[in-house]
Amino acid sequence: MGEPAEIVASAIEERIAKGYSAEGEEKYISASSLAHGCMQLVAREILEFPKPELEPRVKRILDVGRDGHRRIERYLRGISLAREVLFKDDEYRIKGYCDDLIYIPPELSEDHSGFYAVEIKTTGHAGFEMLSREAAPRDDHARQCMIYI
Numbered sequence: 001m002g003e004p005a006e007i008v009a010s011a012i013e014e015r016i017a018k019g020y021s022a023e024g025e026e027k028y029i030s031a032s033s034l035a036h037g038c039m040q041l042v043a044r045e046i047l048e049f050p051k052p053e054l055e056p057r058v059k060r061i062l063d064v065g066r067d068g069h070r071r072i073e074r075y076l077r078g079i080s081l082a083r084e085v086l087f088k089d090d091e092y093r094i095k096g097y098c099d100d101l102i103y104i105p106p107e108l109s110e111d112h113s114g115f116y117a118v119e120i121k122t123t124g125h126a127g128f129e130m131l132s133r134e135a136a137p138r139d140d141h142a143r144q145c146m147i148y149i
Contacts, residue, residue, distance in 0.1 A: 031087060031096030035144035065122040069099070072120050076100055079108075081115075087148050098148040119145045 033045050054062070073083055085098045100118040121141050123131065131137065137145075 026093065028088070028093050028095035031094055031144050031147045032140075034094060035140045035147060037140065037143070061124075068122040069120050073100060076102060076118070079103060079105075085117075094147065096144070096147070117145060117148045119148065 027046050029042055029045060033041050079102045080100050081103050082101045085101050087098055088095045098117045099120040102116050102118055104113050106113040119141065
């Protein structure tokens with residue numbers, strides 16, 4: 001076909017010719033909202049209800065979680081193939097970003113070598129204690145990961 005720039009330009013023109021535009025993108029449900037299992041949350045997302053303003057204390061908690069999330073991504077660099085991998089299912093109108101795609105080579109583990117989707121979650125002390133007792137992820141976190149795989 002030609003040079004990469006020509007291929008990209010052709011792909012853009014083809015989408016425009018089919019009636020797609022950058023505006024008015026069809027609505028998708030985020031994988032994390034769907035994983036919560038709350039239809040009201042999903043409906044609010046589809047209908048684009050405004051999200052309530054967060055209290056400064058809650059913003060601080062989320063900032064700490066985001067920082068921890070980024071730190072874990074850095075720890076995974078040695079086995080990470082890609083971060084923030086787009087997941088999009090046009091049939092079911094679901095979209096999200098898997099935090100990391102990793103590869104465990106056979107020399108690290110013959111039994112568990114392969115590709116893995118990683119969804120990083122952070123929690124406070126009480127949440128950590130509960131997860132430690134149950135020795136399992138929260139149901140909504142497990143569902144979110146299952147959507148990606």
